[in-house]
Amino acid sequence: MDGRITELVRATQVHSPSSTTKTPLMNSQLETLWEEVRELSLGTTPQIDRLHTPPTPLQFLRHYLSQNKPFILSASAATTLQWPATTLWTSTSYLRQTLSSSIVSLHLTPTGQADSIATLPSNPDSLCFASAHVQRTPFSDAIDAIEGSHKRDSITGFVAYAQQQNDCFTEEYGALAGDCDSHVAWATEAIGSLPEAVNLWIGNHLSETSFHKDHYENLYAVVTGEKHFVLLPPTDVHRMYIRDYPAAHYSYSQETGEFELELENPVRHVPWCSVNPYPFPENKEKEMSEFPLYYNGPKPFEVTVKAGEILYLPSMWFHHVRQTPDRRGLTIAVNYWYDMQFDIKYAYFNFLQSLSPPQKPTCRKSTSHDNFLTNENESDGDQNRSQE
Ligand SMILES: O=C(O)CCC(=O)C(=O)O
Numbered sequence: 001m002d003g004r005i006t007e008l009v010r011a012t013q014v015h016s017p018s019s020t021t022k023t024p025l026m027n028s029q030l031e032t033l034w035e036e037v038r039e040l041s042l043g044t045t046p047q048i049d050r051l052h053t054p055p056t057p058l059q060f061l062r063h064y065l066s067q068n069k070p071f072i073l074s075a076s077a078a079t080t081l082q083w084p085a086t087t088l089w090t091s092t093s094y095l096r097q098t099l100s101s102s103i104v105s106l107h108l109t110p111t112g113q114a115d116s117i118a119t120l121p122s123n124p125d126s127l128c129f130a131s132a133h134v135q136r137t138p139f140s141d142a143i144d145a146i147e148g149s150h151k152r153d154s155i156t157g158f159v160a161y162a163q164q165q166n167d168c169f170t171e172e173y174g175a176l177a178g179d180c181d182s183h184v185a186w187a188t189e190a191i192g193s194l195p196e197a198v199n200l201w202i203g204n205h206l207s208e209t210s211f212h213k214d215h216y217e218n219l220y221a222v223v224t225g226e227k228h229f230v231l232l233p234p235t236d237v238h239r240m241y242i243r244d245y246p247a248a249h250y251s252y253s254q255e256t257g258e259f260e261l262e263l264e265n266p267v268r269h270v271p272w273c274s275v276n277p278y279p280f281p282e283n284k285e286k287e288m289s290e291f292p293l294y295y296n297g298p299k300p301f302e303v304t305v306k307a308g309e310i311l312y313l314p315s316m317w318f319h320h321v322r323q324t325p326d327r328r329g330l331t332i333a334v335n336y337w338y339d340m341q342f343d344i345k346y347a348y349f350n351f352l353q354s355l356s357p358p359q360k361p362t363c364r365k366s367t368s369h370d371n372f373l374t375n376e377n378e379s380d381g382d383q384n385r386s387q388e
Contacts, residue, residue, distance in 0.1 A: 027293075027358045030238055034298055037235045041067050046299040048231070050074055057189035060312075065190055065217065068314040068345060070231060070301070075308030085179035085223050086308055089332055092143060095176075099139035104172045105164040106142045107132035108252045110259050112159035112206030117245060117272060121261060129245035129270040130261055132161070133252040146204055147329050158252060158259070161207040167197035169334055176200070180334055184219045184310070187338060191217060195336040202332050209321040211240060211273035216337035218313035222305045225331030226324040230277045231301040234316040234349045238357035239293040241274035277320050293357065305333075315340035316349060 038044050049071040055064070064071055075081065088094050107114045114132035119125075137145070145160035164172060169180075183194050196216065213234065220227070232239060247264045275294045279287040288295045305311045307326070313319060323331040340346070 024356045025238070025358060030293070030357070031297070033235050033352075037233055038298060041069055042233060042301075044298075046301050048072060048301050048303055052076055055186055057186045060186050061190040064312055064314070065187075068234070068316070070303075070314055070317065071312050072303055072305060073310040073312070075306060081221060081223070081308045081310065083180045083223070085176070085334070088179055089176075089223050090326065090328075092147075092328060092330075095143060096140045098175050099173065102139045102172060102175055103136050104139050104142050104162055105168065106135045106137045106145060107161045107163050108135060108145075108158040108259075109133070109161070109250055110158060112161065112204075113208050113210060114161055114163065115212075116208075116210035117274065117276075118248070118261060120248065120263070127245055128248040128261070128263060129272050130248045130250060133158075133250045133259070134164075135252070143202070143330075146202055149204065149206070157257065159204070159206045161204075162200065162202040163207070163209075165197065165199045167199065169198040169200040173200045180221075180223075184221075184336055187217070187219050187312075187336070191338045193339065195219075196339045197337045199335050199337070200332070201335070202330060203323050203325075204329050204331070205323065205325050207323055207331070209319075211275055211277070211318050211320045213316045213318050214337070215315055215340050215342075217315050217340050218311075219336040219338070220305065220311040220313055221334050221336075222307050222309055223332045223334060224307050224326040225333075226307070227305045227311075227331060227333060228322045228324070229301075229303050229305065229311065229313070230320040231303065231313070232318040234318070234345075235352065236297065236318065237349070237353050239275070239291075239297050240318055241291050241294070242271050242353075243274050244269040244271050246270075273318060278322070316346070 042048075049064075049069075051071055052074050054073055055071075063069070109130075109132045113130075116130060117127050118130035120128050142160065142162055145158075146162060149158055149160045170177070182198070188194055211230075247268045247270050248261050249264065250259045250261055252259050275291050276287065277294075277300065303311060304324075325331045
């Protein structure tokens with residue numbers, strides 16, 4: 001995800017307000033914003049639109065792209081994913097044979113959570129942004145590792161996820177190019193350019209991507225297995241508790257089968273979402289009191305993208321991704337990242353993000369019109385924190 005992080009950091013440096021004094025928001029103002037966006041555009045249920053025929057470029061532009069609104073294109077749509085990949089990639093031996101001379105980037109982590117917040121073993125009270133150990137691996141070894149890595153919470157062992165990004169489908173998996181469309185025609189026509197990157201994702205049931213956002217219009221096609229997305233619109237940014245975390249990297253030793261997690265030196269900070277939508281039950285209460293805007297605000301949009309379906313994930317939407325594998329234990333997806341317009345919506349988003357959220361939560365359940373924070377006029381005490 002390095003390319004993506006560079007992009008985020010670049011955008012932060014260019015566009016974040018220079019002043020360290022931020023205007024505090026009131027929770028009632030935030031609630032009004034969240035509700036208005038849902039009432040005016042997204043809908044008030046946690047479901048997103050499901051289309052049964054592909055949109056024309058004009059429909060896509062008018063109803064979704066310009067409104068920054070997601071939808072799912074159902075597999076029942078006659079023209080959805082009529083790709084050779086939908087049948088060919090269900091055979092691991094086909095993949096092995098076609099990619100027999102390909103070297104791919106495999107991301108190894110102890111639990112399947114690459115690019116996520118982790119505790120530092122040297123100081124369990126400290127959190128960091130942990131990136132995976134990335135290993136260049138012949139494809140047939142990589143697929144063995146993904147299929148075989150099912151261990152969680154063991155000291156040795158790893159979870160492998162092929163999630164290189166940065167146009168990896170075109171580069172590392174070029175031999176599979178003929179099995180899929182090289183772009184999504186109605187999106188290309190509406191956006192006016194070809195995708196900036198096409199990526200392949202091969203994971204298992206433990207592979208998980210933590211909450212983040214991207215500066216891309218994302219057309220995400222699942223080929224085998226299922227992907228489960230939790231989505232929040234950009235206007236919900238304060239519910240994500242974006243904080244700066246020191247960057248750290250896992251390194252995996254083949255000899256011992258163990259990971260080490262080391263901080264970058266010199267220290268570099270990565271702004272990242274603090275919320276985990278699926279905490280362990282024993283941590284749930286603590287998480288709810290730490291992140292009340294997430295837990296007490298409107299229900300996030302949840303969507304499962306099945307084999308043969310495409311999700312339109314608009315730019316700057318926060319997303320968390322888990323997966324259910326096919327019978328072999330694999331989930332395979334291809335996604336198309338199109339450049340977003342850095343337009344007036346982007347400027348509004350940066351302005352919103354520059355405003356401090358109300359400070360110090362009081363954890364109690366609320367109705368949607370209830371004010372759920374008691375001290376709504378206090379400013380964010382952490383004034384030096386830079387944001388994503
Ligand atoms: O499939 C995944 O694990 C993550 C997908 C993602 O974050 C993206 O497409 O931007």
